[in-house]
Amino acid sequence: NVSIGSEATEDQVKKALCRVFAVSWSEECSKAYSVLHLRELSLVAAASSTKLHDLRDLINQMIMEAVLVIQDNTPTQDAPPPADLESSSNILGCWRGTRYHSYREFSSKITVVPSTQLSILKYLMDCYDRVAVEEKNAPKRTSIPPLSDALSVARSQCVHYTCLVLQGAFSQQAGSQIGYSTLIPFLLSRNLPRSFLSELVHTTHEDRGTFMKIFSPVIQYLSRYTATLGLNADTYRDPLTVMTELCSIKASGNTRPICNLMVEQPNWLPAPVSEACGMEMEKLTLLGPFLGLSVFAEDDAKVVDEYFSAHHMSQDNAWTICKSLMGILEEVRQHCYHILHNLLVNAFTREPTLTFIATVLERNNKRAQIQFDERLLCGDGFMLNLMSVLQKLSEKIDLHKIDIYYPFHYENRVSLVGKSRMRFTEQEVEEWQKEISQKPKSEVKFSTECFFLTLHCHHLAILPVTRKYQRRLRAIRDLHKLISDMEAAEPQWKNLPSAARSREQLKRWKSQYQRLQKSKMCADAGVLDKDMLVRCLSFYSRTADLLMRIADPVNRCSVVPLPTEIPDYYSALPEFYLEDMADFILFVMPLGIVEPEHKLMLRLLLVMLCSQNYLRNPYLTAKLVEVLFVLQPSIQPKTEQVNLELLMSDVAVDNLVPSLMKFYTDVETTGASNEFYDKFTIRYHISIIFKTMWTMPSHQLMYMREAQSGRQFVRFVNMLMNDTTFLLDESLDCLKRIHEIQELMDNAAKWNALTKEQQQSKTLQLSSDERQCRNYLTLATETVEMFHYLTTKIVEPFLVPELVDRLTAMLNFNLHQLCGPKCKSLKVKTPEKYGWEPKKLLNVLTDIYLHLDCETFAQAIANDERSYRKELFDNAIEYPLMDTLMMDPVILPSGQVMERAIITRHLLNSQTDPFNRQPLREDQLVPATDLKRKIDDWLAEKRK
Template sequence: MSELTPDEIRRRRLARLAGGPIGASPAPPADKPDGQGGATAAAQGQTGATGQGEGQAKDSATASLPVPATTVTLPPQLPSPSLLSARSSSTAAVLSNASDSQRSVESMETDCDKGLGSQVDVDSGIETMEVEESDMRPDKRKRDLSFGSEATDEQVKAALRRIFLATWQQGSEECLYIPELEEAAQNTEGSPYNDLINAMVMEMILRIMDGESNPVASLKPPTVAFGTSPHSISHMTEAAPKREFSERFQPEPSKELDVLNYLLDGYERISTEERTAPKRSSIPPMSDVLAEARNQCVLNTSLVLRGVFSQDSSQCHVSQLLPFLLSHNLPRVFLPELVQKLRQDKEAFSEVFAPVLQGLNRLIATLSLDTDCFREPLSVLVELCEIKSEPRNCRPICNLMVQQKNWIPEALSQACGMEMEKLSLLGPFLGLSVFAEDNVKVVEKYFSGHQLTADNLRIVNQSLQHSLEFVRQQCYKVIHSLLVHTDTREVTMDYLTQLLERNSKRAQIQVDERVVSGDGFMLNLMSVLEMLSFKILLDKVDPYYPFHPKSRISISSEARFSCTSQEAEAWVDEMKKKDQPPWQAPNFSTECFYLTLHAHHLSIIPIMRKYQRRLRAIRDLNRMIEEMEGNHPQWKSQVQRLQKSKLCADAGVLDQTMLVRVLRFYTQVSQFLLRAADPKLQGSELPLQPEVPMQFSALPEYYLEDIADFLLFVLQYMPDVLADPGTGSVLQLLIVMICSQNYIRNPLSACKTGGSRPKAYKINQALLMHELALSFLTPALMQFYVDVESTGASSEFYDKFTIRYHLAIIFKSMWGIPAHQAKFIQEADNGRQFVRFVNMLINDMTFLLDESLDSLKRIHEVQDLMDNATQWNAIPRCRSYLTLATETVEMFHYFTEKIKRPFLTETLVDRLAAMLDFNLQQLCGPKCKDLKVKNPAKYGWEPKKLLNTLTDIYLHLDCEDFATAIRSYSKELFDDAITRMMKARIKTDSEIEHFRSLQERVQKIVIQHMEAEEDFGDIPDEFKDPLMDTLMKEPVKLPSGAIMDRAIITRHLLNSQTDPFNRMPLTEDELQPELELKRRIEAWKQEKLKKK
């Protein structure tokens, strides 16, 4: 079969064009007064002359200003097919319909800086020539500026030749000679120039598409007529528009690319014509001709982008428009005008812009923060989303985005969280990250060097954090555009909901990171939601929303503040049965607030924990390498990988801008929780009402825990963040919750932030000096110290020591504040609660010191046998116990210095004295050498300091009752203690004499007790205490019917307020004296004594 000739190919293409849709449906022309269209076209030309890059530079400055609308209205078409050649006739018929369909198009909102009819040159920023010359050259005022303002036929045709680089006259080096245009050019008198424009554009497109090379490239730059009348026409040569592309986003050479460059250059040449002759271009016929020329450039560009002129009509082609957008070299307002022309034809609009959106999606997925290439795709997406059109400020690109199949992709596997990041339309944009686990390119570029100084790291981190902030700001603009547009708001909220729902496993302590979105993605999502929530008024947030049947978040599996899940469900069911449930119809403010709160729980909180785990892993590996003398190179390699990962995480997590934003959001949350707990006073007064509001009680416990964990993390790693004034509400919430322990089941959440670290000094002072704290914090913390003895958890025995360690740190800070110290003394004078508190101190000190000293003995035994792994594992436990024991002993020390009476009560004094004697025996007895270890500082072991503190407690409590309680007295032990104190010089001479005086009085008391001690022999069972098997002195009856000695059951109740026989709740008030039994015991004792 012979090949088709060029003429045959052209005819077939024209036939296909004549039968196919153009991209817009016909609409009746809008009537306009004569000359209005020309003025509009002139305004368009003036603004259109500015490049897209300039437009973007002005976007931020003009975003908040009212933007004038531009309307293109074309005169009715008067086609004359008989006067055109066959090829031109079919072309005109096709494009005539396209032109007619745009006559009534709605006005497009653009970023034009000048209003309609303005005579200001946008490119140069100066006024037009007539104004300038009239001001500066008085002699020019004699010119008749109105003469010749209306363009002649020859001037119109000359302008079209310069715009489209096509001519029907031979001998021109500036235009391409096309003889087929001659007939159309000769039939323009008395009729519009639309047919000529159509023919010129189509002929040029076909010649570019059919030629072996681009014929436009060989033309000389056109000569522009410069002047306003035939009597003042001069000529200047205008440089051909040079459309440069970014080196990073070069388009593939093609015929379609040449056509696009030709049409876009023509669009800019129209603006040049309007600038050089503004008067003539603002009135018909020139204004109508330029408006139609601009219209045809835009429409034919859409045809090229849709593949009408291409042999390959695949729907999955790469958009030819994308390189222009990424290089920012489109004429200004060209893109909004293209959107406006196509938006009414959904199919054509999708064919042009869907490939752009998908192309941006695929491109950003290949980029990372190791270069600046990621900025252009984000900027382009923002620009597209912000294009508006009438009516109702519609955002056509936003509508198209949510119609894409990958807007919310269906879950294909269990890795649904990761799928949302990788496969959804916006996922790759939100997925830009600095974390090593998300993208190794950042590690390889910035953290692969061996010589990284602190200054270099600081500069690198700042650079990466600025890049992240740019990403987050741009993503916010995209999401905000989707949300402010009513047609896409609900679908966008569905997308945000799915992002959180499919990543719900991130809240777990152990999670398979392959099935959830990355850390960088979640932090970016969190930041975007924070920006959306920034201006939300809490008055518009419904506190009942989490329980709403249509709530976007599920809290069914979450632990609640002070009720069980079953109680919460029953309450919600009861609310549903009411005619008017308490919850409101969901609104954007409410949904956005709760989604943001949930996003923090799934992003910053687990990321902080992961950061701390990584630091512990690095420390443990370094310690292991050091102890094993570096004989394991694979461990060193692992440490290096962890170090690089940690450096990336420093940039991602220790970002002050991000952390301040988190703190400000948590300030909102704190105010919200105070409103929920105390709707009337919002926590401004204490105590709160005894009955906890159910809308607060049923809220998830993590609402408060996350705030406390965040503050603790920031205190340790970025304390400067807490200089933000928003911390006041957060601290108020913590104080109110600590002092209202019936409102929360785990007050530890609010206690974590205390500490003795210098970094925490300012916030500690702000917390402890708060007016509510001065009155209510001391008794609340003491009560919590007691209550934490039993948490209900399987690990409660070890948990209580961690909790009490934090409390001990807080108590130490409070003791240094006179107001709090006075409150401690006041509580000690009040009695019972402080006695229970001291009892817990005795218990802890007994256990911790015993375990610590035993661990030191084991370490002493095996220090020469370090290969014994089982024994060697005692070392970290010893360090932990010693740390806790030291804090507890110090607490005893400063309490007993000012407070004595509670420590000397009958129920405590014997146990306290026995505990002190035992530990003094450990430090000074014959086996004290077993506590000697190598490198004691490594374990926090300071025996001299401990001995000094213990003997101080003896001196603080020195009185007759205490001396009487020292039953385990040993003269040799006290002598040894005195000798060691003198040798170590840890006591003054007067203190040693004081201790020696106490020893002498104790010795006398012991001798007296030995002389007066009576042995009653066998004791009847009914007179014995059932727990201790000793003779009862003051028998009491329990509600269960058991009879015990009051001192013994009281001591038990100090530890646990339960009946020791059936574990039922029991208080001291429920004990009933057994007077008859007591009388019988006394009678039996007297009888025994008489027999002796």
């Protein structure tokens, strides 16, 4: 032995190489130490003429002869290993006629076919490992020539011979014939020597032919193999980890050779071959299987079978499984992020990768529709995985570096065709885009593209998924009600001829209910993941910040109302940039997820609600109102603090009351076919917000200021009165019909006298009336309560001539309904089922009388009693619509004459002439002085 650190002798170098390659030139030594006996090379050793400068040749000879020995003695499927081989040994590591054994095990999850290539690769990797053992045993001696040179050559030659093996140099059975590259078992078993894979890439990447021949089969197999896997077992981890590692390997010039190879594959971005071009991105592309790993039952039924096969499962157990699946999904997304991140930081592959992402979004743009054919588009799991990757890529983007004109750039990767805009019509967008196309374009930066691709991916991923999730919940509730109702009604149908059909229907419903419940549990894991939802909130918060910069470049929306001059590039933005935020908040708020990320989003929504001229679509404004509605403590107690901070902000205190009042009246006409019923839901939301705001002194003061300001508050009260009248009328009518049917059912003789069809018809009518009654009473109660608390502090606006008579008529009528001779027709069973509290309503109505107690109000009540006296009217001065005496007649542009208070009230509802529907303003009314003189003279004569 030589001292540590001294230079190794030639004999020591040769012995070290023999240990590395597990060979011996002596047959006795080979048997004693279980190494390969190299007969041919023993002659060279006997000559002892090999010099150190011939080491490369010596190593090549060693490897070549060892490989040939292995080739001749490898057990295969046709030639099994010796019978005396120990059962515990690794079959694929032994060769007949030798004592050499490899302990390189393969994963039990992989089925490995014995082959010459496999045996040779195991040997070469063992040798590569033994080089490291030599270096570890003698660190100083192996760090200086000649031993350092010898070991370096040995390591290099192991890799070079591996390249030859992988190209089929030592076997007629190529990798493609057994279905995969021989490298695959080593990669999936994670048993490659340290740094071996990296050195294999470095050695081959400059020879494109060799590199493609070795690694194309590898990445193709990993993709195909992953497509067969699911999250029902942990086998998905191996190909994901391998692909991540391959993508991260760098070569000279900071390039990533595997990434370069991936975008050159024919299935990187294949042309569509069917109408299912969206689904093809998941099923036919190289990256599709990795991004397609999913927990959703529609994407992979194996997840349901593995985790939720039990018919009955407690909520705690189901949630535990869901959290486990969430952790698995996070691991998958982390790997996908690293794969795509490597592709994007690699200069050569950045453009193809961005094109791939943009193409996924383009071919799946129909996911933004309320209804779409899921068979033609990527699955929910794929889209959420891609969204999560893009979220991580966008986390550190500086908003100041984003080009806000990018959505209108001629090279943009996101299509806005057919999208509704914040303010512009389609024609205005086209004209403006032509105008800006004349200006010089700046170069599009990666940060800009990445941000807008992420924004559009949210539009096609999380929003459709949450809508589908909510539809599923409604379907489960509806189906549960159907089952309960049918089971409760069984005594009525069990003896009918159709009983068998009813039982079969019940069985089908129960089976469908079970399937829906299982798919819902899978969806819980995919949709209710708090980490993912918080990342969405974070991204939308940054989007809100950007939109505020765009809408108000000078003050960033710190001054409200916003400037009257609206920036064109804001007007041209798609509505969904704002609407998606509102929809997402509406989804997460009921889940009790309250994060700091909410603040910027909620501020933006509040600013837009207080600057309604910045939005063209009234239903988008209504969506913002709904967000504010779900924040109210009576709806969501967990958001009380968030709501308080928002309502007490300067923007809300100074602007929210007048803005909501204006929208309350404006929503009377939306332009939609169902506007009449939509307005009640919107106004209900506003009434709940108003109820909270009325308890805050600063907002109460704003109500009073608005009441003093004049016309807008009068219009608001007019709409409030219209709604109260309609809703109470409908509610009371429903209660009367419910009372009648319940009385009929209680009378056994009359009920049994009806045919089965008539009974069924009455039952369905009752169900419909009960549903409508609940809805109308909910809306009516809130509207009447608003009247109640407003009149405690505000009186004068309710007493203006154009309102006071209708108000008293409405109050008197409903008081008569509740206390008159027919009040018993409003008595129903279980009134609380409908929210029917007649005593409370009566108290509220009588309070309103007291709140408005004054001579003017008393006179209006008296007017109501006299209004039906037809003898007071003179044919010559008859009011054409109401048939009442006019006290202040005015002439309309159409030539018709009307009472000023009546036409003014009409104009509060609709700015049109009631006779010809032409536009009409209050300042166009002309006093009918001659007619008024005649009326005054007639009244004076009658009073005598």
